[in-house]
Structures are given as C-alpha cells and as structure tokens.
Amino acid sequence: MPSDDAPLRHRLTLEARSAGPDAAGGWIETWTPIAVHFAAIRPASGAEVRAGSAQAQRVTHRLILRASPEAGGVRPRADQRFRGGDRLFDIKAVFERDGRGRLLTCLCEEVALGAEAAS
Secondary structure, eight states: OOOTTOOOOEEEEEEEEEEEEOTTSSEEEEEEEEEEEEEEEEEEEEEEEEETTEEEEEEEEEEEEEOOOGGGTOSOOTTEEEEETTEEEEEEEEEESSTTOOEEEEEEEEEOGGGGGGO
C-alpha cells in the first residue's frame, strides 16, 4: 500500500455526468469538468473478461489525492470520473485514507477512450 507521502504528481480533471437535449429531440450524455486534482495513481488489479464473443481487460486503480470538503462540490463521488490526458478513470468508491481526513482514496476502473460513450 502506498504511503501517505506518495507523490501527487498526476494532474486529473474531475468530471460530472450531465445530459442535454440533442437535435433529434432526445438526450445526449456529456461530461462536465468541475475541478482539478493532483493524485498518485497506483494499480490495484487487472483481469481479462469476456463481453459476448470479444475479450476485454478490466484494470482497476487506487487514486490518492488530497481531501476536499463535501460541501464544496469538488470532492469526488462514485458517479463521477477523472480524466488525465488520454486516460479515463470511472470512480467506483471514495473513502478517507486515514482518520485525520487529509487524503482520499478513490477506487477506479480505467476505461478505454473509445468506450467512454458506454460509461
């Protein structure tokens, strides 16, 4: 497990899912940037899974970042994601790393950019 002083060197944009009308009268899902966080990214596990007749990979990570207040609207939640360059991380769970509330751990699943429409 990484130490509390793990370097928070990865610049990640926290994004929230939103929906807006499309030209055909339906709805389109979009992602809105809401905050920038610096995090340590640690691999947690990986597995090959079958999706129909195709094989895919599921890779999970632990993202460690400085805690932020829940009331401020910039604290990550499980229905959001992080974007860092050409990488996307769907947030599955968020918890405080220690009793002091200085750091958060986000359990995330990395998503391929081409699959973001399905996430």
